[in-house]
Amino acid sequence: MTTEGHIAALERRHQELDREIQTEMQRSTYDDMRITALKRKKLVVKDELTKAKGSVAH
Known part of the structure; x- marks a missing residue:
């Protein structure tokens, strides 16, 4: 998977977790x-996303 594809997948997963949290609440x-x-998982995904975006910038 390309870096851009990985970032897109992480963004989708982050949004999915956000929807799950909202639905549950x-x-x-x-x-x-x-x-x-769910919030912990979302934070882990956000950290991964930040790292992935940082690697693209370098």
Whole structure:
């Protein structure tokens, strides 16, 4: 996969996790543990995205 393709995949995954978090929070009885886990995953993806974009700049 090219670097640009990898970045695009990471961006899609980040957006997907954001949608999952929003969907879970809209439930009347949402699961705090699930939301926390999703937010952690989203942060990991964001870190990977930042690193990938940084490598393109160099």
